[in-house]
Amino acid sequence: MTPEPTGRLVPTATGHDLILARTYKASADDVWASVTEPERTARWFGPWRGEAAPGNTIEVQMLFEESEPWFAVRIEACEPPRRLAVVTQDEAGGWSLELLLTETDGTTELRLVQHLTSTEQLGEIGPGWEYYLDLLTTSRTGGPRPAFEDYYPAQQAYFESLA
Template sequence: MTPIPTGRLFRTDAGSDLVITRTFRALADDVWAGLTEPERTARWFGPWEGEGGPGRTVKVRMVFEEQAPWVEVRVDACDPPRRLALSMVDDAGTWRMELLLSEVDGVTELRLVHHLDTEEGIGEVGPGWEYYLDMFVASRAGTPLPAFDDYYPSLKPHFESLTTEG
């Protein structure tokens, strides 16, 4: 498989936003369930434990990462089925992101917005999000999950080029 990157970079007053999109022939409620229900997130990202809700922290098992670590993820905002804002801190730094859904005539667009404090490392981060979103697509379609090796390092140049565009 040769994935096609969809990532775009937008400069903001607070830094930069990396935006990656996917479109589904499904209602926003159904896509939302795939993004938020532990048994469904387990299929493409990892299961989570705890009581979700704004201001709460849940534990997510990153089953597709080396050693499948558990990480704490804070729910910063939750407006079903339109917006989920999350943040977490790990060895790589602070991760702030939003999952935004918009539906028109039974077609839902999912935008993953990763709020970046710095564009350093975008060549690694971008391919990872493309991979996870394609994992989400495959989990919904019931098709085989993609391999990360198809995404990295082949998509790295695309994401690095975004930092030089004006």
């Protein structure tokens, strides 16, 4: 079964925001721990090392990518358990990302926002985030890990059509 893409593209003053969301029956504190504690991020994205604080750069490993690369992540803002803003940097360039959490009646919505200056690679970026957010969900529920092949290239045309 191919997962349905959920991402949407919103124009901004400097480009576009790619926004993807997931909802969890959990407190914002618990979801925050899933996206900030290295033992828990290792379950769905990869571990990180360094001293995490606004203005600092940590290193994050992508465990579910070929060669499991490490890359630099500069923490721009950290407002537990509501907002984490980072800029990533690797040999492919840099990305500006935010994780925004909103809790209502014991349910938390997590929104991943990637601030884009170009939509050129949207067909690759979107399916990747859908995959990683579903990995986050399965890390929290214990369900079977999704296969990347179910996301890319299956969702590529959807994301390209958003631009």
